[in-house]
Every structure is written in C-alpha cells, then in structure tokens.
Amino acid sequence: MRAENSATRTSAIAVAGDPAVTPHPTSAASSPVGSSTASPASSSAASPASSPAASSTAPPAGSSAASSAGRSGTVLAGLGVVAFSLTFPATAWGLESFGPWSLVALRSVLAALVAGGVLLAARVPLPARRHWAGLAVVGGGVVVGFPLLTTLALQTSTTSHAAVVVGLLPLTTAVLGSLRTGERPSRAFWIAALAGAAVVIAFTVQQSGGALTTGDLYLFGALLVCAAGYTEGGRLARVMPGWQVIGWALVLCLPLAVAGSLVALPLEPVHLNAHGVLGLVWVAAGSTFLGLYVWYRGMAAIGVARASQLQLAQPLLTLVWSFLLLGEELSAAAPVAAVAVLVCIAATQRAGRLAGREAVTVRSGRESRPVRS
Numbered sequence: 001m002r003a004e005n006s007a008t009r010t011s012a013i014a015v016a017g018d019p020a021v022t023p024h025p026t027s028a029a030s031s032p033v034g035s036s037t038a039s040p041a042s043s044s045a046a047s048p049a050s051s052p053a054a055s056s057t058a059p060p061a062g063s064s065a066a067s068s069a070g071r072s073g074t075v076l077a078g079l080g081v082v083a084f085s086l087t088f089p090a091t092a093w094g095l096e097s098f099g100p101w102s103l104v105a106l107r108s109v110l111a112a113l114v115a116g117g118v119l120l121a122a123r124v125p126l127p128a129r130r131h132w133a134g135l136a137v138v139g140g141g142v143v144v145g146f147p148l149l150t151t152l153a154l155q156t157s158t159t160s161h162a163a164v165v166v167g168l169l170p171l172t173t174a175v176l177g178s179l180r181t182g183e184r185p186s187r188a189f190w191i192a193a194l195a196g197a198a199v200v201i202a203f204t205v206q207q208s209g210g211a212l213t214t215g216d217l218y219l220f221g222a223l224l225v226c227a228a229g230y231t232e233g234g235r236l237a238r239v240m241p242g243w244q245v246i247g248w249a250l251v252l253c254l255p256l257a258v259a260g261s262l263v264a265l266p267l268e269p270v271h272l273n274a275h276g277v278l279g280l281v282w283v284a285a286g287s288t289f290l291g292l293y294v295w296y297r298g299m300a301a302i303g304v305a306r307a308s309q310l311q312l313a314q315p316l317l318t319l320v321w322s323f324l325l326l327g328e329e330l331s332a333a334a335p336v337a338a339v340a341v342l343v344c345i346a347a348t349q350r351a352g353r354l355a356g357r358e359a360v361t362v363r364s365g366r367e368s369r370p371v372r373s
Helices: 003-019 040-046 052-057 063-085 089-093 100-121 127-154 159-181 187-208 216-234 242-267 274-302 304-326 334-365
Strands: none
Touching: 003 052, 063 089, 063 304, 089 100, 089 127, 089 159, 089 274, 089 304, 100 127, 100 242, 100 274, 127 159, 127 216, 127 242, 127 274, 159 187, 159 216, 159 304, 187 304, 187 334, 216 242, 216 274, 216 304, 242 274, 274 304, 304 334
16 A cells, blocks of 8 residues: 555656646556556656756747737738728818718718628627727727818828828827736837837928928827727727727717718718719728728737837828829938838837747746646
8 A cells, every 4th residue: 555655646746747748537546556656767758848958949838829920910900001001092082072070970880880780790799898988989089089180180281291190100009008908018119119200200390391280280189099099999809809899889989970970961062973982982991990900900919019010101101192092292201201110110020029929938938837746
C-alpha cells in the first residue's frame, strides 16, 4: 500500500508540474504498480517540452493567431477608411439635389432601413439593456452628429479642406479611446500620432491662410462627436459583431431621422439628378453602413488607438477623389503632406504590432509557468 500511494503521489506531482501533459482519469487505476512508478530520469525524457531549453525556443502560444488577427483587422479597418474617404465627395454630389438637413435625414433613414432589414433577416435578438447607452453614443456621434456637422461645413468649405481638417480625427479618437477603454499605447505610438497630427494642422493652416472659418468650427465639432462614436463603437464591437453595433445604432436613430425628413423635405428644394442620387446612395449604404461595419470589426481586432491612426490616410484619399470626381485642384503641398502622413501611419502601426507581440509573450510566459505543488 505504501508503494502504491507513493507512486500515485509521484505521478500526480509530475502531471501538475508539466502543463503539456494531460492526465487520463483512468490511468492510475488501470496501470500496474510497477509501471506507474517511473524513475525521474524516464519522466524527464518523456516530457522534453517541460525542460527550460525546449520552452525557451518554442514560439509564444497564440502569437501566430494574434498576428493573423492583427493583419485581418488592419485590412478591415483600411477598407473602412477607403469607404469613409468617399464620404465628402459623395456629400458634395448629394448637395446638388438635396438641402443639408434633408440629405442628412434621408441618408440616416435609408441606412437604418438597410440595417433593420439585415437584422431582421438574420433574426438577431435585441441587445442587452446595458448596451443601449453605448449604442446611443454611437448613433449620436456617427449617424447624426458627424454627418450633420460636416454637411453644414461643406456649405462653405471645399471637400479637400474639410478632409484635411478631419485628419485630426485619428489623434482625437486615440485620446478618447485610451481614456474610455483603458488602452495604453507606447510612447513611440504617441510620438508618431502627434507628428501626423502636426502635419495635418500645418497643411490646414497653409490651405486656409491661417484664419478659421465657420466651416472649420463645424468640422472641429464633428471631430469630437465622431471620435466619441468611434470609441464607443470599438468598445461594443468586442462584445457583439461590428455590423450589429452600427445596425442597432441606426435603428435607434430611425425615429429621429424620419421626423427630420418630414420636416426638412418640404422646407428645402429638391432637384434630382444622377450625381445627387448616387451621392445619397453612397453616404447611406457605403459610408454609413458598410464602411462602419468593416471599420468596427477591424477596430475590435487591433484596438481603437491603432485602428484610428489608419485614418491619417483618409484626408489624402479624399483629396484624390475630390480631384478625380469633383475637379478640385490639388496644391503643391499635398504630395509632401501625403508622404509625411504615410510615414507616421507606418510608425504607429509598427509600434502597435510590437506592443501586441510583447503582450502576447508576457501572457504566454505566465500561462506556461510550471505549477508547484
């Protein structure tokens, strides 16, 4: 009996000390006493993964999965940025047919109908009560506030100027995201983000002659409400799919959008043309629903701060679309600003990847640490 008990204790200690070994519940009972009392040397040889040399050379657990998720998240967030970069030119087209209040209300109604149809077809249950406040912030920021303020700004500003001012959105979102979600980007990340914001500010001042206009005030207000909506949406996308986040936010704003349409359409003249209809369709389906869907999915995968810095490319893409679609002129400073901003984006993404790998390595080290009995 003593020998059998001693063997059982030895086997239990070996299993507890080696996380790579999974004990079978019947192994102790079915094995004879002689076979269960393995020597320390044979036990060590049977589980080489538990040796320090082997564990030091093995790749961190979960590092490849995290790297794959990071790449896909970056691609999704980048697709969202491309969709957003077309918003201002599409809005300028929409203003050829609709007034600013009518355009904002109609784009929200159409986007909410699309989102509601998808939610019904997928039989998605209502979100938990604790999520409705966050969805209201998303709706107020990216469904109502940002479209309304930027549309009013485009009454007096060019799309290229508005796009560059909104280039401050990445830094604003990163700051709010760190405060709201607890993300702590590295010092290198903040240096690159501030450098990108400085390039955008310098370009804006150079374009506007150093004077702020009423349109600029609308745009700065749009920055704040949109950053709040992005941050809250990125947080919610960690607990529910990104398309459901924007879908429920749109449905939540549908009554307000319908009321706004009923009030604005009789007061503002409507002159339908191809540009106006295409602009309305894109800002409703492309920017508001599809763009935010991939954006929130990407943001949930790589974090609010890192995803936000991809939007440094948005003003430059909008400048290109404004030149191609609207015939607006590009200044000589635009290519210089483009190169500088792209360098800052690359620096922020590199800092985010390095921080993510370090976090995975630390977690893997803690999980693989042997348990002492």
